[in-house]
Structure formats: structure tokens, C-alpha cells
Amino acid sequence: MSGTTSKSAKSIEKVYDFVVKYIHENAMSPSVRDICAGSGLKSTSSVHAYLKKLDEMGRIEYRPGLRRAIILKNQDQDTDEDRTEDINTDIIKLPCIGKITAGVPILAHETYSDDFFYINRSMIDGALNEDEAFVLKVKGDSMIDAGILDGDYLIVRKQSFCEDRDIIAALIEDEATVKRYGKLNGKPYLFPENEAYAPIPFFGENCRILGKVVGLHRYKIS
Amino acid sequence: MSGTTSKSAKSIEKVYDFVVKYIHENAMSPSVRDICAGSGLKSTSSVHAYLKKLDEMGRIEYRPGLRRAIILKNQDQDTDEDRTEDINTDIIKLPCIGKITAGVPILAHETYSDDFFYINRSMIDGALNEDEAFVLKVKGDSMIDAGILDGDYLIVRKQSFCEDRDIIAALIEDEATVKRYGKLNGKPYLFPENEAYAPIPFFGENCRILGKVVGLHRYKIS
DNA sequence: TGTGTTGTCAAACACTTGTTCGCATTGTCC
DNA sequence: GGACAATGCGAACAAGTGTTTGACAACACA
Numbered sequence: 001m002s003g004t005t006s007k008s009a010k011s012i013e014k015v016y017d018f019v020v021k022y023i024h025e026n027a028m029s030p031s032v033r034d035i036c037a038g039s040g041l042k043s044t045s046s047v048h049a050y051l052k053k054l055d056e057m058g059r060i061e062y063r064p065g066l067r068r069a070i071i072l073k074n075q076d077q078d079t080d081e082d083r084t085e086d087i088n089t090d091i092i093k094l095p096c097i098g099k100i101t102a103g104v105p106i107l108a109h110e111t112y113s114d115d116f117f118y119i120n121r122s123m124i125d126g127a128l129n130e131d132e133a134f135v136l137k138v139k140g141d142s143m144i145d146a147g148i149l150d151g152d153y154l155i156v157r158k159q160s161f162c163e164d165r166d167i168i169a170a171l172i173e174d175e176a177t178v179k180r181y182g183k184l185n186g187k188p189y190l191f192p193e194n195e196a197y198a199p200i201p202f203f204g205e206n207c208r209i210l211g212k213v214v215g216l217h218r219y220k221i222s
Numbered sequence: 223m224s225g226t227t228s229k230s231a232k233s234i235e236k237v238y239d240f241v242v243k244y245i246h247e248n249a250m251s252p253s254v255r256d257i258c259a260g261s262g263l264k265s266t267s268s269v270h271a272y273l274k275k276l277d278e279m280g281r282i283e284y285r286p287g288l289r290r291a292i293i294l295k296n297q298d299q300d301t302d303e304d305r306t307e308d309i310n311t312d313i314i315k316l317p318c319i320g321k322i323t324a325g326v327p328i329l330a331h332e333t334y335s336d337d338f339f340y341i342n343r344s345m346i347d348g349a350l351n352e353d354e355a356f357v358l359k360v361k362g363d364s365m366i367d368a369g370i371l372d373g374d375y376l377i378v379r380k381q382s383f384c385e386d387r388d389i390i391a392a393l394i395e396d397e398a399t400v401k402r403y404g405k406l407n408g409k410p411y412l413f414p415e416n417e418a419y420a421p422i423p424f425f426g427e428n429c430r431i432l433g434k435v436v437g438l439h440r441y442k443i444s
Numbered sequence: 445t446g447t448g449t450t451g452t453c454a455a456a457c458a459c460t461t462g463t464t465c466g467c468a469t470t471g472t473c474c
Numbered sequence: 475g476g477a478c479a480a481t482g483c484g485a486a487c488a489a490g491t492g493t494t495t496g497a498c499a500a501c502a503c504a
Contacts (some may be wrong), residue, residue, distance in 0.1 A: 067289035220440040
């Protein structure tokens, strides 16, 4: 293929890929024999040798003697460099706000941002910078008619204003919600996109716009 | 039984807590004897009994016979945090298939891939490798009731089979489409999720499954 | 041609570990 | 007290699994 490395390079990658896949699928390490079955290798000793190599390479951590004890290591050096070269220009990292703590202006500073989302900046209409947006997880079905389902992740551009018919993230009485903004008899309301819910008055002191929804990610298809 | 918190209730919590702690610290399941040491119980059979109970309660998943094979279940916070924790190290690049060229098995080689999508591998159920999936842009509104809108980007895991009720990308007569797979009178059909469309027979020579939809991105919110 | 290296396999071995069984202790209820 | 369940212990067993060893084929190199 790419030079002197032939079969072996292929096998070791197969082993590694399978280990990664298995751990992601099963939430636990495969056994050597599992890897045999998954990688096409027929001898446990071959797999064993590759695991040792992968451990030496630092790609996995491998505890001798223990059963199902392979741990994936962070590929921080190699892969990240490769990635960020391509990515940096076009990928931005957004904090995922899991919980909206009551009353606190969480959005000014990322008070809670262990979780991050990576998105393609250029996909977003009027591209974003990292500190101009955040991600919010949807709870409930009040927006299903807009194609926004329970469990979806919304990319929200921080802004304190919006236009008519925009879908926005807002704070009402310290509770975060996602709805469509609009007016009724001249007064602002938030409209669910689900017949089962009624419009919510959106005026007064405790109403605040967090931002406009500009993107959506979904990873639970059902 | 409900109110009596005696030794047993205490022990089972100790076992559970230790399992959680161990998995977080070591990134792998403890063995029964590890739990003995960590929970204060002195007999493997006691631990074994509690593990069985915890499994029945649905708090852990426990695969009989396998070593170090305890999996933590749906503790929504834990799991979600865990997931997103390793997002950072887990970005993959998928080709975006804009056009489905007639009859050609485009998926084998990425014939058309100017556009790439970057996604968080660990968000996907049963995480993907780069060559195991592709991205497809949705045209039309035949799936709106499933929350899939015109212009959405679908992440499709390549596979040639699927299960009942899966949403899949398929090829019919050289035309790509996304529908829900199911059966009608024992025969396979593709079901649009939109009352305006009728189910499509999905058998015969010119029908082929491209893959299963495992994720969705949307960047036009309206 | 001979030698060494690499990749793989098969089999055997030894240890880790899940599982089961019988028994002791404690507490509850009749 | 006697029956019974709940809890826990310890030991023994059996199965899963990591590790080692030796052998064979393919290939490179001198």
C-alpha cells in the first residue's frame, strides 16, 4: 500500500478499530478472543502481540493479567494535530449547557461547560464565533411540529432580540424554553409548535431572550 | 419491605457505589473480588447476589459468565456526562454525498466528497469509524412526521440490513431515498412519515439498503 | 542458497474470576 | 420454641481468558 508496511499494518489497525468499536458498543473491553473473531485473526497470540504493540504505542492501555482490561487512551498528540489542521478553520467548539441554573446569567460566562459540541462554522447562517453561541438539549415535545424532538441538541446564537417567527431559546421565570416568537394582538407570545400546548405570554420582567436557534443536532433516531 | 433499611439495603448500596466509583476511576468493570474488597463484604457469593439484584433493578447490566462485564445503566446524568466528556477526542470526518450517481455503488469509494462533515463519534449510538458512515442531504418532505425536514443532513451508517421500524437510506431503481422500513402483509415496504405519501414496495432486484440513519444535522431553522 | 525477520497459527498452560453449594447467624412471626 | 426468610460466609468448581511456546510460510537480504 503505502510503502513497506503491508499486512501487518493492516492487521494492527483492524485490531485497534475493533477494540474501539467494541468498547463503544459494549461499554466494556473485548477479550482477546473477541478480538480474534472481530479482526479476522485466528490466533490469540497474534492478537496478543498486537495489543502489546498498541500499548507500547500508547494507543491503548493494557493491564497484563486482567480480563477485559483494555482501556482506550486519548490520542491527543497525533490525531489531534492532524485534525486541528483541517478543522481549525472551520470547526468551532461550543459549550453544552445542560442545566439552566436559576436566575443566573449563565450565558455570559460559561459557568458550566464540561461538555462541548463541535460544529461546522460555515454551515451556520452568518457564521459564528466560539463565544457567540451555545448548545442546549431539548426536553419535551412542545416543538415537534417544527421538527424539533425530545433529546435534540440545539445550537443557539446568543442574542437578546429576535424577529417575528424566529425560533428562540428564552428564559421565563428562570426556566429555559424553546419556542417560536410571535405576536398576538400586538403583544409578544411564545408559540409552541404542537397543538396540545397553548401560546405563552412573553412580556413582563421575568422574560428574557437567550438567543436564536440556528442549528440542530439529533443522535437519537426512532 | 419498603421502609426497613437494615444491613442489606446498606450493603447493596455499598456494592453499587463501589461499582460506580471503580468504573469511573478505572474505566473498566471491577471483578466480583474487587467488589468484595471495596464493599466490605467478605464472600464473593454475597456480592454475586447483589449484582444479580442490581441487574434486576435495572441499575446495572450484568452479563453472566463474562469477566469484568458490569455496565452502568441509564443514570441519565452519569451517562450523559461520560459521553460528552470524550467528545473532545472523538471527532470524525464524514463525506457528504450530494448526489447519488445512478447505479454506481458510490458508497464503496467516496467518489464525491468535496464536502465533509465533522461529527462527534461518541454521540452516535455504537460509535462509528470514518469509513462506516456518510452524510446525505434530505430532499423533500416525505419524512416530516419523523422530524426530518427538507434540507436536513442525515448521518447514515453503512449497512446492508436493518431492523423493523428503522429509518434507513435506500436505493430503489437507482434513486436514493430515506424512509422507515417495515412490513405489510409479510412483505417489506418503505413507509414515508407523511400522510400525503403512500408506502413503497421494497422488494425485488432493484432495492438495496444503503444504511441506517443514526444522526441528523439541521442548519436551516424556519 | 542460506539466514534472519515478520506475520500468523495452533495448542497448551496457568491464572482470574463467575457461579454454585452448604452452612452459620440473626431476626421475625406464629 | 420452631419454622422460615434474609443475610452473609467460605470453599470448591468450572469456565473465560491472558500468556507462552513452538512451528510454519512468506519474504528480504547477503
